[in-house]
Amino acid sequence: MGDGIRRFPLTIDEQTVTVGTANELALALDVLQGQHDREALEQLAPHLSKIIGNAAGFMLVMRSLSQADQLFLIHAIGRDLVEIMQDARHLRDELAVMALEDVEAELIRTLGGDGLRHLVLTGEELAEVLEWVYGQCDALMLELLGGETIRRLCRHACDLNAILYNLDHELQAQLLEQIGWPFVINLVRDGRDLAGLVRALPPANSERLLQHFSSKQLVELVGNKRDWAYLCQRLEPEEAAFLFGMLNIQSNGG
Numbered sequence: 001m002g003d004g005i006r007r008f009p010l011t012i013d014e015q016t017v018t019v020g021t022a023n024e025l026a027l028a029l030d031v032l033q034g035q036h037d038r039e040a041l042e043q044l045a046p047h048l049s050k051i052i053g054n055a056a057g058f059m060l061v062m063r064s065l066s067q068a069d070q071l072f073l074i075h076a077i078g079r080d081l082v083e084i085m086q087d088a089r090h091l092r093d094e095l096a097v098m099a100l101e102d103v104e105a106e107l108i109r110t111l112g113g114d115g116l117r118h119l120v121l122t123g124e125e126l127a128e129v130l131e132w133v134y135g136q137c138d139a140l141m142l143e144l145l146g147g148e149t150i151r152r153l154c155r156h157a158c159d160l161n162a163i164l165y166n167l168d169h170e171l172q173a174q175l176l177e178q179i180g181w182p183f184v185i186n187l188v189r190d191g192r193d194l195a196g197l198v199r200a201l202p203p204a205n206s207e208r209l210l211q212h213f214s215s216k217q218l219v220e221l222v223g224n225k226r227d228w229a230y231l232c233q234r235l236e237p238e239e240a241a242f243l244f245g246m247l248n249i250q251s252n253g254g
Helices: 022-032 037-052 055-062 067-085 088-097 101-119 123-130 137-145 147-153 157-165 169-179 181-187 191-200 203-210 215-222 225-232 237-247
Strands: 008-012 015-019
Touching (some): 008 037, 015 022, 022 037, 037 055, 055 067, 055 088, 067 088, 088 101, 088 123, 101 137, 123 147, 123 157, 137 147, 137 169, 147 169, 157 169, 157 181, 157 191, 169 181, 181 191, 181 203, 191 225, 203 237, 215 225, 215 237
């Protein structure tokens, strides 16, 4: 075609076309209407990474496939998926349009720990990705990243807060154990940090967090009337009662 794109032959029912881009592959799959999708993917398997090219191409082709063929495509691309996905933003966008846990899990497993660490560079990015995963995929992602990486991503309490907001309570507890309470406590630099973490956690875990501070440390940490008000506005009644008990004051006593 004179455009410098390398194309590869695809033969279905004795009809041969050439495919060199994600647009051309998606068009071919649409013409086949699902009847020969797997056959097409199998023929092109050695060249799929080159044809798809980038995250936009991957998303385009995925939309043309059934669940089983989506899984096949991910497996066929394999290690090249990291370079195709490019960064955490594209991974987030891809997960946002996936509605099937099995497909998300295959995507995450194929990227693997090294691939995820290559794509996800900040706590904010991890939180955004976790927002769009289903079922056990969030646990899988945290397991593959590992505690050391998650600690590196959580440079500030707000990073950890954002991650916790996108986890269920059971997984929140597992994450806190994974990264360690000493690390969590070290992130808390002032009353605003403490308020954010307490707000993100259910009462049982909030109480475990507060127990790591003495009443004197809490008074020094929060520091002023404005931040005390900010903290108290974000407490559940059970959490407020626990905190006031630690401080040995009545809940209506300010």
